Amino acid sequence: MTQCLKLCPSFFVRFLAVAGVIVSFFATPAFAQDIDRGKIEEIVRDYLLKNPEIIAEALTELERREQAAEVAAREQVLSDSSDILFNSTRQVVLGNPQGNIALVEFFDYNCGYCKRAYGDMVRLIDEEPELKVVLKEFPVLGQGSVEAARVAVAVNSVAPDKYLEFHEALMLGRGQANNAKAIEAAKSIGISEDQLIAAMATDEAGQTLEEVYTLANRLGLTGTPSYVVGNEVVMGAVGYDQLKSKIAALGNCGETTC
Missing domain, CATH: 3.40.30.10 (Glutaredoxin)
Known part of the structure; x- marks a missing residue:
């Protein structure tokens, strides 16, 4: 660490965010149909346990998108506030x-x-x-x-x-x-x-x-x-x-x- 008061989100918080998005996605009407949310969560949990690398891939992609968005936002601020x-x-x-x-x-x-x-x-x-x-x-x-x-x-x-x-x-x-x-x-x-x-x-x-x-x-x-x-x-x-x-x-x- 080379900076005073630098804050970073924890892995656990980011994991919950990704998992929540996955569950919410499969709970949409197009996927849910007559399956209740509890059943969907069970299916998602079973799938993730069998394919844990998906979470790592999702977190990597989420971080990439967040960093790209931050860079774009900062560039705009630098231009507007030069x-x-x-x-x-x-x-x-x-x-x-x-x-x-x-x-x-x-x-x-x-x-x-x-x-x-x-x-x-x-x-x-x-x-x-x-x-x-x-x-x-x-x-x-x-x-x-x-x-x-x-x-x-x-x-x-x-x-x-x-x-x-x-x-x-x-x-x-x-x-x-x-x-x-x-x-x-x-x-x-x-x-x-x-x-x-x-x-x-x-x-x-x-x-x-x-x-x-x-x-x-x-x-x-x-x-x-x-x-x-x-x-x-x-x-x-x-x-x-x-x-x-x-x-x-x-x-x-x-x-x-x-």
Whole structure:
């Protein structure tokens, strides 16, 4: 597992879904006729026990169809939401703001995988002059994460030139990120606490997080880190090599999408 809070349906739940569909199908008037449901269930059970590979085949096909549907849905969302995804005024941009290759990362300050992936992002920015990295605050690991994200939004508002330094302090720091720890990190790099508190009193943080949550929900994101590279959604801390490969492919296209 390379992602915080990634949810997957259990095999048992999926098995019941497939079995239910089979029973329901054979219970339709075209098949049922004068046979009652109990008799149908007995026939289906006997058939499945004699041919258990059918369930495996059905589950494989169900998963294939679900994945295809998810990919198609995400591609449509990426197309419909490209402006807010890549160019929102409520986001942080690192690297080359005018770069023709975009990498979007949804992250949580309390996500261990995000912390490990931080070095990948820095390395990619150093190596790719055309790379535009967009950071989306996506606190999914509790109240402390939400608090840290709100401080981060305030930092970007009052001292955007110091955001990366602040971001690194929290990403590389130990312990649970929360309001107190985030403010302390901001103060340590010379940001006024009074300015932060004033910025946090506005609704900017709430609107920023709401924008990200809505976008993440539409993309079907269930954990952090999650990335968007061109027109592809990438789940989990896949590592430098995979991200580098996907970015290189976009570079060969000469634009953010192939």
